[in-house]
Amino acid sequence: MESNQFIYLVVAAVVLFAVVGFALWSRSKKKPAVLTPSEEKHATAAEPKAAPATPAPQKPIARADSALRRTRDAMAGALAAFWGGKPSLTPAQWDEIEEALLMADLGVSTSQKFLEQLKQKLASKESNSGAMTSDDLVAIGRGLLGSLDHGAPSLEGRPSPTVISIVGVNGVGKTTSVGKLANWYRRQGKTVLLGAADTFRAAATEQLRVWAERSEAQFVSGREQGDPGAVVFDALTAAKARNIDVVLIDTAGRLHTKVNLMEELARVHRVMQKVIPDAPHEVWLVLDGNLGQNSVRQAKEFANVLPLSGVIVTKLDGSAKGGALFSITSDLNIPIRFLGLGESVDDLVPFQPEEFVKALVAPVTV
Numbered sequence: 001m002e003s004n005q006f007i008y009l010v011v012a013a014v015v016l017f018a019v020v021g022f023a024l025w026s027r028s029k030k031k032p033a034v035l036t037p038s039e040e041k042h043a044t045a046a047e048p049k050a051a052p053a054t055p056a057p058q059k060p061i062a063r064a065d066s067a068l069r070r071t072r073d074a075m076a077g078a079l080a081a082f083w084g085g086k087p088s089l090t091p092a093q094w095d096e097i098e099e100a101l102l103m104a105d106l107g108v109s110t111s112q113k114f115l116e117q118l119k120q121k122l123a124s125k126e127s128n129s130g131a132m133t134s135d136d137l138v139a140i141g142r143g144l145l146g147s148l149d150h151g152a153p154s155l156e157g158r159p160s161p162t163v164i165s166i167v168g169v170n171g172v173g174k175t176t177s178v179g180k181l182a183n184w185y186r187r188q189g190k191t192v193l194l195g196a197a198d199t200f201r202a203a204a205t206e207q208l209r210v211w212a213e214r215s216e217a218q219f220v221s222g223r224e225q226g227d228p229g230a231v232v233f234d235a236l237t238a239a240k241a242r243n244i245d246v247v248l249i250d251t252a253g254r255l256h257t258k259v260n261l262m263e264e265l266a267r268v269h270r271v272m273q274k275v276i277p278d279a280p281h282e283v284w285l286v287l288d289g290n291l292g293q294n295s296v297r298q299a300k301e302f303a304n305v306l307p308l309s310g311v312i313v314t315k316l317d318g319s320a321k322g323g324a325l326f327s328i329t330s331d332l333n334i335p336i337r338f339l340g341l342g343e344s345v346d347d348l349v350p351f352q353p354e355e356f357v358k359a360l361v362a363p364v365t366v
């Protein structure tokens, strides 16, 4: 080999080493922005961190925002007509908006009110040559939810125990909501007792017992097929003796059309009054968010028989019919207490009307 060739070879080898060496060095310095699950596992194993005692629950607005995606999608296309400061909308565009509101199951009369107010707002914007903003839509939607005292009622100054009876049609999510409520009140530092007054359905008691254990709530049950009145009597007596803050009574599902079953509920409530004269302090109707306007009809029937003081709307995570909440409040004048946004223990959020409307018409990412 000639000396020139040898020199080239040495130089090439040095350059190669330098390039490879630099690449390896810079790779070792660089932290990946996102770890794959297996990298994450190893990274965590190398640097163990103390796990938080309970995972921080997501902020309600963020949860409602994602859980209401389907209802929002039902409305979004048409409401998009407002963005971009268009001077006016064509009749066809108004029809589309009306259709979208009906698709989101706001119901005919609430949709009409929504449309009228949108038209008024747009007219006043036009005369000031302004454009419709998402705040305007939120204000209109919020107005339609009325001035009821929505959300979780304060227990301050309330009789103790506060007895909340949970009622509704079969399968709407009563037991699950009782379980989630137990957890919610426990997180507020309250002592909670669950009464398994669904003695009718096999396995209902066991289902509730699991929820009680999960949320460290006390639990009172009776015999299967036994008298639900006996269970509430025992539950309220125990709650009084043990200084419990909140008693949640899970009742058997029943069709609002079955008069005898509806009367049985009223009787169970009267049994409560033998122990605590003004019980139940709250009667909350659970409605399945997938039923849309049909749930409004259910609610009317229950309200005819029972003194409803609140509504829980469940399964909104899979529903495109969340717009029915507007009719529930405007047609029935009953506050919405909580929303069920999934099947796990933290998937229950107090109803915040403004945040709800924001999540529908002007999604907020927190």
Ligand SMILES: Nc1nc2c(ncn2[C@@H]2O[C@H](COP(=O)(O)OP(=O)(O)OP(=O)(O)O)[C@@H](O)[C@H]2O)c(=O)[nH]1
Residues within 6 Å of the ligand: 168, 169, 170, 171, 172, 173, 174, 175, 176, 177, 198, 201, 204, 251, 252, 253, 254, 314, 315, 316, 317, 318, 339, 340, 341, 342, 343, 347
């Ligand atoms: N996705 C979703 N599922 C829910 C929600 N709430 C309840 N469920 C589910 O709905 C089903 C019925 O729930 P339950 O709590 O047993 O309903 P229930 O009203 O007590 O039923 P009965 O006692 O038979 O009348 C279960 O599979 C629950 O996991 C919710 O907010 N979101």
Ligand SMILES: [Mg+2]
Residues within 6 Å of the ligand: 174, 175, 176, 198, 204, 250, 251, 252, 253
């Ligand atoms: Mg049940």
